[in-house]
Amino acid sequence: MTVARFQVAAVSAALALCTAMSSPALAQKKYDSGASDTEIKIGNIMPYSGPASAYAAIGKAEEAYFNKVNAEGGINGRKIKFISYDDGYSPPKTVEQARKLVESDGVLLIFGSLGTSTNGAIRKYMNDKKVPQLFVASGASKWNDPKQYPWTMGWQPSYASEARIYAKFVMKEKPDAKIGVLYQNDDFGKDYLKGLKDGLGAKASMIVLEDGYDTSEPAIDEHVVKLKASGADVFLSITTPKFAAQAIKKAAEINWHPVHIISNVSASVGGVLEPAGLEVSQGILSASYAKDGSDPQWNADDGMKKFYNFLAQYDPKANKLDAGVVFGYAAAQTMVKVLQMCGDELTRENVMKQAASLKDFEPDTLLPGIKINTAADNFAPIEQLQMMRFKGRKWELFGDIISSDLGH
């Protein structure tokens, strides 16, 4: 087998030499494993089965988007071959699939794999192998660590970024606020809490109580009562959907009406606010970075028109109400942008270099004004969000796009 491969390599090297000599213009083309004149291989790992299979919609939307790009002629004439495997949300399986993609399928890069611990399991491997692990689909802030892990980059705003935005909002709108924080006692909640404190900076003393709960607790009523008793007038609920709904309900029951902010994770109308009660949910605040596929206000929006056309033509089975579809579309669009920027130099090093040089890129399905920016020392593509308020049956965006930068 080794011998056979050697021959193939020799032949292709000879061929490459011939073409290089015959046409000097082509000499600039540079390829790593997974890229050629006709094809770019992109790997992906998604939980198509298992507890997190609801997120599989992201992978399917991405695949459909690449099909669209291919149907329109590909990237600089090269077709994308999207190889997506199932890991069932189990880290050991993620390692197996990542190694299969890199060592057996020979992909140029792995794009948009989902999950925090699953991506954590392959981060070291990808960096040892120097294969780009781009646009990780997880909100942990650890993907922005270009010094230690120069081959790994996140995409969506991290939990910490979101929390910093809430900190900015509170400091501006209610400078004398007393903040009560309810947080889920895991990496998600702690990332948030840290972001909040960073955002408040010297004013961290505004937090009068931080109260953690465990996902194993059946109900969080006691915590809400405790927070009311602390005298807080801003209630930051860093909770996952089930607990967010409980907290909204309980606060109404005990007649507590603080400025109530819930995390973007739980900002689902159907999944959280309706079960909690639309009446008691009025005025709740949150933040967002993507357009809502179910919101009629975007029907006339150019970006969303493109999105709806794409769905009709390439992914008719997808549910446009599913935030994962909007997410997958925008992430795939970012990936395509990076590959276009690479030109004919499709090496892993250049892919990382281009991914770290995105300037004011605006995918179709992100809120107007949200721009993707990266740099050699900034591997956090989306760092802006916009505040929104729940009114009637839907979220209403208000105020400016807020950046999570600590400086301004």
Added chain:
Amino acid sequence: MSAAEEVVEGHQAVEAVPKRAMTLGTGTSLVVLAALLIAPVFVKNFIIFQMTMLLIYGLAVLALNILTGGSGQFSLGQSAFYAVGAYTTAVLMEHFNVNYALTLPIAGIVCFGFGFLFGQPALRLSGVYLALATFALATAMPQLLKLNFLEHWTGGVQGLVVTKPDAPFGLPMSQDMWLYYFTLVVVIAIYIFSVNLLRSRSGRAFMAIRDNEIAASAMGVDVALYKTLAFGVSAAITGIAGSLGAIAVQFVAPDSYTITLAISLFLGMVVGGVGWLPGSIVGAAFIIFVPNIAEGISKGLSGAVFGVLLFLVIYLVPHGARQVAILGQQLAGKLRKN
């Protein structure tokens, strides 16, 4: 001579477990061993990694086989022992800089103690009740690993990254290949130990309990001791498998050791043939490769395809790989006669 004595005498005269019922013949064993030894030289590192995982899951299935096939106790909690082994190794390697090879016996001892202790309350339970109790252990384990006061050691939800060892003495082989051979040696040693254990006095006691607990106790077998012992040994071997798994995957996190793992191991045991030790590797191959095949057939319906394949196996060969092996042997015998 009374009838009862005759029965007892009869038991002693015949070897409790015929050698062939539990293992492969010497010839076959050597062929398999040779194949396992030579194969890595010809394949890519990724395949070597998969073969390493095959051996590791095979070891975990073997451990369950000793417990269920040997002493007749069910366990859906093997993932918990696997996790304890994996975390023991990861914590020792990353926080205390202990050599990876040394962490294996430590993980084994820790898990033996853990399994032995868990075996105590399990004594009062049998059959499906025991399966449920162990199930509870498996569902609790990922949450226990996330506990706050352990987080400093376990890394909480984020898990721990484990450094992969290089080949020692400057041997010219890749990390994957070295780890494969290292795993192979450990697995063979434990396999030989297990075969001998089941053929020993203790093994006969296990099997007497499995076949009839009352009769076993009447014959003077200390039922409580041997039942917990079986749990301990099984847990220790599972723990060592977990250690090797942590080193091979280079990562431990609570999400890696959910109930799904325990059920996979159980499935591997049934597919491989309950009580037939070589079947463990076949069972491990089933749980590693069949999901990949199912995914290749249909991505959206991989679970359903897997279910159909599993159903076919159970329906066609209810005794798993053991049945296939016996059929094969009979066929070979016939051919020889002709």
